[in-house]
Amino acid sequence: MSTIDAQARYSRGAIALHWIIALLIMGNFVGAWVSEDMPRPEKMELMGYHKAFGMLILGLTVLRIIWRLTHTPPPLEETLKAWEAALAKVTHALFYFLMLAVPMAGWGLHSAFSQGKPVSFLRLFNIPALPVGSDKATTGLFHELHEVFAGAMLLLFVLHVAAALKHHLLDKDGTMRRMVPWMK
Ligand code: HEM
Numbered sequence: 474m475s476t477i478d479a480q481a482r483y484s485r486g487a488i489a490l491h492w493i494i495a496l497l498i499m500g501n502f503v504g505a506w507v508s509e510d511m512p513r514p515e516k517m518e519l520m521g522y523h524k525a526f527g528m529l530i531l532g533l534t535v536l537r538i539i540w541r542l543t544h545t546p547p548p549l550e551e552t553l554k555a556w557e558a559a560l561a562k563v564t565h566a567l568f569y570f571l572m573l574a575v576p577m578a579g580w581g582l583h584s585a586f587s588q589g590k591p592v593s594f595l596r597l598f599n600i601p602a603l604p605v606g607s608d609k610a611t612t613g614l615f616h617e618l619h620e621v622f623a624g625a626m627l628l629l630f631v632l633h634v635a636a637a638l639k640h641h642l643l644d645k646d647g648t649m650r651r652m653v654p655w656m657k
């Protein structure tokens with residue numbers, strides 16, 4: 474392996490977007506779970522943040538996908554087995570799909586449930602509702618989609634972190650370093 478390959482790392486922009494989006498997604502899961510046991514006014518307040526940060530995730534994901542399509546990622550670790558490389562490819566593609574689908578379904582759910590009210594972004598500006606119906610069936614459909622997609626994202630997250638830790642602790646290869654700027 475050449476010295477350049479051994480130091481291969483995602484670009485600063487890709488790394489920044491990866492970690493900002495990852496933190497926002499984890500925050501949105503925790504927020505949704507914590508809000509379940511809250512009294513209504515506090516729940517509404519917290520869900521306001523959930524929706525705003527969810528829309529931010531959607532916007533940053535669109536940016537990230539454009540970035541990904543216009544920049545070449547660093548070459549994979551040479552020690553990676555073919556099945557590991559294939560699984561990483563599928564997992565990452567599914568992640569990108571869900572990073573769009575989860576907030577889109579949430580946006581649809583908000584639009585149907587609130588009968589077309591816009592999403593307030595931290596009371597700074599409004600994002601229009603999606604043009605969907607507000608009947609029970611449509612609301613139920615988006616609720617179901619939001620829940621199922623979020624569940625799939627959680628499964629993928631567990632697999633993704635387990636894979637990162639396996640490479641770091643067991644294989645002791647440079648996979649983690651590719652996405653962690655301070656790792657040598
Ligand atoms: C919800 C949170 C997360 C999401 C949505 C996510 C998503 C992704 C995606 C889509 C990629 C592929 C990058 C590309 O080639 O375009 C990636 C790469 C990576 N992620 Fe995450 N990630 C998350 C959290 C984490 C965490 C917590 C860790 C570490 C424990 C981690 C470690 C890595 C590493 C090391 C890579 C580089 C893999 C490679 O070299 O191919 N990620 N992540």
Ligand code: HEM
Nearest residue numbers: 498501502505524527528530575576579580583592620623
């Ligand atoms: C990646 C971003 C997001 C993640 C990870 C996420 C995750 C979740 C989770 C795990 C739940 C609980 C599901 C359940 O058990 O019912 C939830 C509920 C909810 N989410 Fe999101 N969400 C995101 C984005 C959004 C967006 C953008 C909106 C709206 C603009 C939204 C609106 C809602 C609403 C209204 C609920 C409550 C549903 C109920 O009352 O049961 N979410 N979200």
